[in-house]
Amino acid sequence: MFVLVNLKTYPCDPVAVAEAVRDVNESTDARVAVAPQAAHLERVAETGAETWAQHVDPIDYGSNTGHTLAETVAEAGAVGTLINHSEQRLKLADVDGAVEAAERADLETVVCANNPAQIGAAAALGPDAVAVEPPELIGTGTPVSQADPDIVEDAVEAAQAVDADVSVLCGAGISTGDDVVAAGDLGSEGVLLASGVAKADDPTAALEDLVAPL
Ligand SMILES: O=C[C@H](O)COP(=O)(O)O
DSSP: OEEEEEOTTOSSOHHHHHHHHHHHHHTSSSEEEEEOOGGGHHHHHTTTSEEEESOOOSOOSSSOTTOOOHHHHHHTTOOEEEESOTTSOOOHHHHHHHHHHHHHTTOEEEEEESSHHHHHHHHTTOOSEEEEOOGGGTTSSOOHHHHOHHHHHHHHHHHHHHOTTSEEEEESSOOSHHHHHHHHHTTOSEEEEOHHHHTOSSHHHHHHHHHTTO
């Protein structure tokens, strides 16, 4: 299972969480990675943790003030990027452009989507993975695998119908090892989570709990 921890803009110490991600990754068969804010990428990558960007824009080098260039993210040490997170939605054409930009920079891609229909559309753009996240469950602590298991199974089916090589992750409210196991039982190859680690008093303990059954 892939456990991708998105730090969003939570007021945690990104380096401390990254060190916990690195250490827990070394102690488990699961793959554990962290997605800090863009300004923290370099410091996080220097810890040795697998580092992801939260977003890249559908742009190339040039006159794009305020945008995030995939190549810069890669140079800062990221190996992958989220695209179209629920909190950073893009038009379909821009999702396509962002996937192209990420591929140009050799970044692995996870395209997020709200529901199985959008997952099918996202899978058609050829990312490495898609992640289904019902927005109403994000940050609630109520796991999607428990509150809406059908959406995960339907997302897996929708992605496989389009491209069986695209992995499916799920996210929203995932915070325990049991949640991760339940996601896997529904056909998910990984989980995307944030508050369960970024807002935890002890991020290392939260991560250890997440991977304990894996
Ligand atoms: O990127 C992570 C997701 O939006 C899930 O967030 P959450 O784990 O706080 O529900």
